[in-house]
Amino acid sequence: MAPLSVISLSLCFLLPLLSPAISTNSEGNALHALRRRLSDPTNVLQSWDPTLVNPCTWFHITCDSNNHVIRLDLGNSNISGTLGPELAQLQHLQYLELYKNDISGEIPKELGNLKNLVGLDLYGNRFEGEIPKSFSGLKSLRFLRLNNNNLTGSIPRELTALSNLKVL
Template structure:
C-alpha cells in the first residue's frame, strides 16, 4: 500500500480513537475514586477498569460522545476519600456524593471541573477548608457542602460565581 493509500486509514483511525482515549482517561479517574472508597453495598460493582468505556458503569451518565457528565452516588453508604483525579472529568456537570461517610479534604482539583453545574457533598465528614479553586467553576449553580466538618471561612472568591443559586 502506498503512503497516499495509507493516509486516509491513518486519519480514520485517529478520528475514531479519540473518544476511546477520553473514555479511558475518565475511566481511570473514576477508578481512582473507586480504589479510595469502601463500598459495603456493592453499588460500584460494575466499575470494571478493563472496560473501554465507563459509560456502561452504574451511577455514571455520559453524553452522546461518551464523556462523563454525571456521577450519582448520593446516599450510597460509601466511606473513604475524594481523589484529586476527579478534576480530570472535563465534561462533568453533576457530582452527587451526598449522604455518605466521606472523610478528608475537598481536593482543590475539583476547581478544574469547568462544566460543573451542581456539586453536592453535603452530609459527609469532610474536613479542612473550602478550596478557593471552586471559584473557577463559573457554571456552578448549586454548591452544597453543609453537614460536614469543614473549617475556616468561606472563600470570598465564591461571591463572584454569578450563576450560583444555592450555597
C-alpha cells in the same frame, strides 16, 4: 535488521489494541482511582469494570452522546473513604453527587478545574478543612451544597464571583 524494525513498529501499533488496561480512557481511569479510594460495603460499585473502553455502562454514571462522563451520582450510597485529585480528569462533568455518605478528608482543590460543573453536592459527609478557593473557577456552578460536614474556616470571598450560583 530491517525486519526487526518492522516487527518492533508493528508491536507498537498492535499492543495498545490488545491490552484493555492500555486502551481505557482517562475518565475511566479517574473513576477507577476513585473506586480504589472508597469502601463499598453494599457493593453499589460492582459494575465499575476498569477493563471496559469507557465507563458509560457503569451504574451511577451518566454520559453524553460523545461518551463523556457528565454525571457521577453516588448520593446516599453507604460508601466511605476519601476523594483524590484524579476527579479533575472528568473534564465534562456537570454533576458530582456524593451527598449523605461517610466520605472524609479534605475536598480536593482540583475539583475547581471542573469548568462544566453545574451541581456539586457533598453535603452530609465528614469532609474536613476549608472550602477550596479554587471553586471560584467554577463559572457554570449553580448548586454548591457542603452543609453537614466538618469544614472549618469561612466561605471564601472568591466565591462571590460565581454569578450563576443559586444555592450555597
